[in-house]
Amino acid sequence: MTQRIDPTRAAGVPKAEVVKELSMLKQKDMIAGNYEALTSAPQTGRKVASTFVPGNLNELIMCFDLLNNLPEINAIQNGMRKVSGELILEAEKHGHSEDVCTYVKADLGMMAKGNLSPNGKPLPRPDVLLLSYTGCFTFMKWFELVRDEYKCPTVMLHVPYQADGQVTDNMRSYIVKQLRETVIPTLEKVSGVKFDIDRLRGYLAESAKAEDDFVWVMESAKNKPSPIDAYFGGVYYIGPIFTAFRGTPDATEYYRLLRGEIEERIRLGLGPITPEGDMKEQRYRLVVEGPPNWTHFREFWKMFHDEGAVVVASTYTKVGGTYDLGFRHDPRNPLESLADYCLDCYTNRSLPQRVGQIEKYMNDYQADGLVINSIKSCNSFSAGQLMILREIEKRTGKPGAFIETDLVDPRYFSAANVKNRLESYFQMIDQKRASAHAA
Amino acid sequence: MAETRTTAEIVAQCQALFDDLEFTHSRRWKEAAPGRKVVGYLPVYVPAEIIHAAGMLPLGILGGGENLEVIHGDAYYQSYICRIPRSTLELGITGKFDFVDGFLFPSICDVIRNLSGIWKLLFPKVYVRYFDVPQEFTDDVGGVYYEKELQELREGLAHLGGRPITDEALRTSIALFNENRKLVREVYDLRARTPWLTPTSEVYLVMRAGMVVPVEEHSALLREYLAAVQAEPRPMRDNCRVILNGVFCEQPPLNLVKAIEMSGCYVVDDDFMLVNRWLLDDVPTSGDPIQALARAFLHRSAETAAKYQPDLAKKGQYLLDAVRDRAAEGVIFAAPSFCDPALLERPMLESRLEKVDVPHIGFKYAENSGQMQPVREQAGTFADSIKLWSSP
Structure with missing residues (x-):
């Protein structure tokens, strides 16, 4: 069953009608429900934790x-609703530099x-504020700034960087100790709820179910034709599992529905x-x-699908966990499992690991090339991307394209430049194919 | 008997070390005995004691400065990323670090973190380590983690050097670095008391020399400088006293420091090269040396944007303390363009200063900024405003 609504629509902004499937409706309800729960918290007495994806x-x-409450998601919503620009200007008016992360400024x-x-x-x-300091230096400053405003309890969870491409016992045990000795006691104190590890095990078991279906969905792009777009569509597919729903029956149901829809498309x-x-x-x-640009998301996507370009794998859909590499939340080792989850989030992986991962995607998904959307705001992603481009071209012999935009600052989206680059890039792929056939 | 050098002669030597992008002095140290090794490190902090105890030379790398033409490095970085990684890569690609056997990339920001990965890909035969430090500061949690990280570093360097690093060697190195930190503090204290005797453009060069010469040599240099400046009278000017903040990673051109001084400011504290005063007191030279280094980091180390402050009430307190202790009249925030740590930190520090009516200004720079007139005008106006309108 389908309805005619816009899948790129953020709440409250009407757009042209398109097909929307049951899973989309399900996710829309889930997101709206979470915002309703958050905004009605003063009335219901529910307590709120802010944390990062x-x-x-x-x-x-x-x-x-x-x-x-996830501030990056709020910034994305504001980007898609085209209000992030004025919010960023507001933050800059209050002394925040034009050079720094626009998620932070949109939030402030x-x-x-x-x-x-x-x-x-x-x-x-x-x-x-649960400061999950994972794969992004700016998170620390962001929540220090937010703490300055709210003066609320703030608890740090420092996740060491996986610089040598492996998780060591020392890293894992450091995280587990922080969970046991700092994070859990703080959350108990704030909430007034005693920690029950069996309750956690139950949620983790539910997460693992959704994770299996999520991975199946993302890997369905190995089909030809691909039934999904693993970037522009993928950002919707990661929604429940990266945010406030992982571990809930709703998320499990969402991925079950989605998988069914994609099986049908195949x-x-x-x-x-x-x-x-x-x-x-x-x-x-x-x-x-x-990451994608959010302020011109639909226009950006159109530049691809107009040309018949489908994204079969993306790294952005791994920032909230690298489930496709085998990780599953494990109720048998709950805290260790949370530690391993944090440690292997995409931006916490070393640059050589990232290169290896992209190379694997290029091969496993039989890709024609790599497009890097380099984001001005995000040094964690962006610093080193030109090195990644060189390495992937060298290792795979496939051409790469490099475009530059921003997350939620509309000033840094130049549609004509991006379109020109992409069109030239697609021509380059055509030429490579033609010369390969001629050879 | 050794000839006593003048301040000008000492500073000229430091200037030559500063200008030398071939790192000749460090190369000569390495060539002076077979088997010697050099380990480079970037800002903001590494335990150089461990490198020294391995019999190696710790080499502080602070980018290429204003005189390096960056060609290759720009091909690796987008325009919106600061300059230090690109000039550092330029030095690497053009062979300026061909004598360096290992590199440490400390936990300071995502750019330097990712540079460690680029280095691994570009220079696969060189020892490369991302040096992570805890952001949790209790002995049982962050401390245990950090001690193991230090042990891993110790083992990695021992492997590189082909010999174990003993506790005794570590204690000896800690003592030498304690001495060096004490002398660095003396220079900083002297500058705060009598800034006309110790201009920051000189102090900077003297401290910068410590990045490329052995610690024993640098301590001797500091002693010599301390004696020389106190023996040479210099006129006291009607300058205002300022603290320079935000310069802990990519370095401004030396001319920027001179421009601030020429505009009527005495810099009485700064956060240049924090590695030489990151640990605030002497590290114990008895007991377990790794634990001693770890505890010093956890409980008695400098604050900067790259380090989490768990206690909201203490956020920025170090700067307020410095204003009080150094009798500063204002703060100049200077941050490298696109430096997330310094630029995100700045509004929080500004708000603390505003609560106690400490005037401040801010601007950005790159290590190759060429035009100093705007800085001079801005700093000059700031100095004038302090003199004219601050409470007596």
Whole structure:
């Protein structure tokens, strides 16, 4: 069953109608429900934890009956609703540099302008900031800045960087100790709820179920034609599992529905759904590295699907966990499992690991090339991407493209430049193919 | 008897070391005995004692400075990333570090973190270690983690050097670095008391020399400098006293420091090269040396943007303390362009200063910034405003 609504629509912003499947409706309800729970917290008395997507300990947060507020998701919502630009300007007016991360500035600007959620109601003050310091230096400064505003309890979970491409016992035990000795006691104190490890085990078991289906969905792009777009569509698929829903029956149900829909698309030989309907011809299979631009998301996507370019694998869909590399939350080792989850989030992996991962995607998904969308705001992703590009071209012999945009600052999205580069890139792939045939 | 050098002669030697992008002095140290090794490190902190105890020379790498033409390095970085990684890569690609046997990339920001990965890919035969430090500061949690990290570093360097690093060697190195830190503090204290005797453009060069010469040699240099400047009278000017903050990683051109001084400011404290005063007191030279280094880091180390402050009430307190202790009249925030740590930290520090009415200004630079007139005008106006309108 399908309805006619826009899959790229953020709450409250009407757009042109397109096909929407049951899983999309399900996710929309889940997101709206979480925002409603957050904005009604002052009335319901629920307490709120703010935390980040990478290293997001949703199962643990739920053990304390806390609601999960994710500032990156708020910034994305504001980007897609095209209000992030004014929020960033507001933060800059208050002394924040034009050079720094625009997620941070969109969040601070949002706070300065009433902290309105996508449902139009103000988000509550967080009761605790869970500073999951995973794969991004800026997270630390971000929550120090937010703490300055709210003066609420703040608990650090420092996740060491996987610089040598492996998780050591020392790293894992450091995280577990922080969970035991700092994070859990703080959450107990803030929430007034005693920690129950069996409750955590239950949530982790539920997570693992969803993770199996999630991986199946992402790997369905190995089919030709690919039934999904693993970047522009992928950002929707990661929604529940990267945010406030992992470990809930809702998330499990979402991925069950999604998997069923994609199985059907494979059976029918259909490509991904785009905002303008089913994608027909798939001329280019691409791997994409880096986050998308959110302020012009639909326009950006159109530059790909208009040309018949489908993304078969992306690294952005691994920032909240590298499930496709085998990780599953494990109820038998709950805290160690949370540690391993945090340690292997994509941006916590070393640059050589990232190169190896992309190379694997290029081969496993039979990609024609790599597109790097380099984000001005995000040094964690961006510093080193030109090295990644060189290495991938060298190792695979496939051409790469490098485009530059930003997360939520509309000033850094130059549509004509991006389109020109992509068109030239697709021509380059064509030429490579032609010369390969001629040889 | 050794000839006593003047301040100008000492500073000229330091200037030559500063200007030398071939690192001749460090190369000569290595060539002076067979089997010697050099280990480079980037800002903001590494335990150089462990490198020294391995019989190696710790080499502080602070980018290429204003005189290096960056060609290759720019091919690795987008325009919105700071300059220090690109000039450091330029030095690496053009062979300026061909005598360096290992590199440590400390935990300071995502750019330097990722540079460690680039280095591994570009220079696979060189020892490369990302040096992570805890952001949790209790002995049983962050301390245990950090001690093991230090042990791993110790083992890695021992493997590189082909011989174990003994506790005794570590204690000896700790004592030498304690002495060096004490002398560094003396220079900083002297500058705060009598800044006209010790201009920051000189102090900077003297400290910078410590990045490329052995610690024993640098301590001797510091002693010599301390004696020389106190023996040479210099006129006291009607300058205002400022603290320079945000310069802990990519370095500004020396001319920027001179421009600030020429505009009527005495710099009475700064956060240049924090590695030489990261540990605030002497590290114990008895007991377990790794534990001693770890505890010093956890409980008695400098604060900067790269380090988490768990206690909101203490956030920025170090700067307020410095304003009080150094009798500063204002703070100049200077940060490298696109430096996330310094630029995100700045609003928090500014708010603390504003609560106690300490005036401040801020600007950005790159290590190759060429035009100093705007800095001079801004700093000059700042100095004038302090003199004219601050409370007596």
